[in-house]
Amino acid sequence: MQQLTQKLGSGEMEVQEVPMPMVGKGMILVRNHYSIISAGTEKSTVSAARKSLIGKAKERPQQVLQVLDVLKKQGPIQTYRAVKKKLDAYSPLGYSCAGEVLESGEGVTDIKKGDFVACAGIGYANHAEVVAVPNNLCVKLPEGVSLKDAAYNTLGAIALQGIRQADLRLGESCAVIGLGLLGQLASLMLRASGVRVVGIDIAEGTLKLARDNGAADLTLQRDTAGIEEKIRDFTGGIGVDSVIIAAATKSSDPINFAGSICKKKGSVIILGAVPTGFDRDPYWYMKELELKMACSYGPGRYDLNYEEKGIDYPAAYVRWTERRNMQAFQVLLSTKAIDIGYLTTHEFDFSDAAKAYDLIMNRTEPFIGVALKYDVEKPQKTEAVSINKFNKSSKVNLSFIGAGSYAQGNLLPNIPKVDWINRVGVLTNTGTTSKRVAEKFDFEFCTPNEQDVLNKKTNSVFIATRHDSHAKYVMVALRADKHVFVEKPVCLTLEELEEIKEIYEAKDRSLMVGFNRRFSPLTQKVKQKFGDGPMSMIYRINSGVIPKDTWIQDMEIGGGRIIGEVCHFIDLLTYINGSLPIKVAAAAVPDHHGHNDTVNILLTFANGSTGVVAYYANGAKDLPKEYIEIFASGSSAIINDFKELKIYGKGNTVKKKLLNQDKGQKGMVESFFNGLKSEGRTPISFEEIYAVSKATIHVLTSLKNGGQQVEV
The missing domain is CATH 3.90.180.10 (Medium-chain alcohol dehydrogenases, catalytic domain)
Known part of the structure; x- marks a missing residue:
């Protein structure tokens, strides 16, 4: 199409x-x-x-x-x-x-x-x-x-919402400032409802359209001499009951002019894009005017x-x-x-x-x-759009399901440009994203069809959709005998996790989750120094506030911030200490939305290590986001926002500072492909993925049970 x-x-x-x-x-x-x-x-x-x-x-x-x-x-x-x-x-x-x-x-x-x-x-x-x-x-x-x-349709609903905000009655009057498309629609509907309309604009052409087509009872150019008096005469000296501003300008004239022509205790509705910084005197204060915003199409928007x-x-x-x-x-x-x-x-x-x-x-x-x-006779087919006619096959034949901001910024740019990786197909919700990604990152085609990216040619699939569809696509891809990389989380529920485990164990294919922080060069340096063994770990995350209506906060779509992001931090502590989490307990600071995004999580690991994930949404914005401390056998390490590392202990203090923050995305992607090339296996074991995912979900279980410790 x-x-x-x-x-x-x-x-x-x-x-x-x-x-x-x-x-x-x-x-x-x-x-x-x-x-x-x-x-x-x-x-x-x-x-x-x-x-x-x-x-x-x-x-x-x-x-x-x-x-x-x-x-x-x-x-x-x-x-x-x-x-x-x-x-x-x-x-x-x-x-x-x-x-x-x-x-x-x-x-x-x-x-x-x-x-x-x-x-x-x-x-x-x-x-x-x-x-x-x-x-x-x-x-x-x-x-x-x-x-x-x-x-x-859209324009009509926007104009109608402005009228509803004005709350006018039969026989009352309304001035509409700005007779563009929204202003004309509002004027027509006002007149149809028995409201007397004064149409005002700076252009005579739009005023003439309104006059010639019955959109207003009175039309006036803004610079008409004595315009306020003319409007007062039209309303019997009262002033208009309401003003709807449908203009688009950076000038404060419409809002102040509305104050001058509106009756006492009247209302002014902002429908267009205009400044709202009105002059308090002489009109707005003395008349006790009411200012209202009309939010787009009406209740439900956003x-x-x-x-x-x-x-x-x-x-x-x-x-x-x-x-x-x-x-x-x-x-x-x-x-x-x-x-x-x-x-x-x-x-x-x-x-x-x-x-x-x-x-x-x-x-x-x-x-x-x-x-x-539109040409409605033109045949429309649901088929792939060819971008590059490579028509080759390699060791790794890769397709993408989902390719939003994170994938375009952190996954796709880090795919090695080598002859043993062939880029096959891209599937996203929108055709524009699919095509742009396919063009920019050299895929053969983009498509609206799931079966196209799961065809026989593709043997490896990246899944970077929204969280609620991760489990579905992981299961579909594994059943289709594909190696799978899925951006975190792997799933949202224990039921999904168990089903994925069952399918994975029945297939000879790899599954990897995008736990990138373990691949950061600073993490690697700590791992080399500390190895495995009992250790104490603290991971503080200054996560910041995310609005309640953001999709990630929705438990059905995003899984909430614990499922959607805390899995990263549990995975990193798992990797550093070298054993799986076996117990988890959590306590959250109460918040009126019930998001549980200011929470302390205590983890116990199989080798005796303990870890605290301190995930805080109530901190200062200018404090760096992530801070990690590791203690073991007389040594300590600090990773500060994946830019700086300090290791204290026997001998001199080890210091390493990066020019750019490196959370390990490049190393993660390269390790995934190198694993497929060498052994057909990815660098994170399924046992770790399963345990980390289960521990993350059980953070919510613990919170529901008043902080009770839960066995993983």
């Missing part, structure tokens, strides 16, 4: 062939008939991408600070890779479309193949021939709706449970969710309560999408919405 993409670094835009997106649980596969370019919103996105690096930095100062933070903590190499990955990635464009359902994923019951739907969401409802959209970001269309009009897992809010308590806003908008279209046909001022075939953006960037005439029309 074809998709419109843009590179953030160069601004290069093209319609290119990519694999179809995967249809996961709760997802819907849709063949687009139309998608909508919002001239205002998407112009900003494209403009930023076409700027120089300095221009990009000025546009996104917060991201510059993040880059500097990575540079400080991880060094120039990792920083360069992270920035390069971002700049070179194919970024999808678009967020509002409509079309026909090709397939419904597991758990979707209200939408079926052949239904016509409208879709929403950045990263989902893209400008592409086929899109995969979560159920709660997709609505079935009523009879009689034009698919072109229905494609305004909620992982709602958007990704499909858990709805009860209508009795949350009447208007983002999906119900979309449905309401489509009903307005189907009943002809609003007519938005005039909003599509230009239409392009999808193959000419780049020209549409060029028109937007260089526009000299007033226009608002641009529709992209």
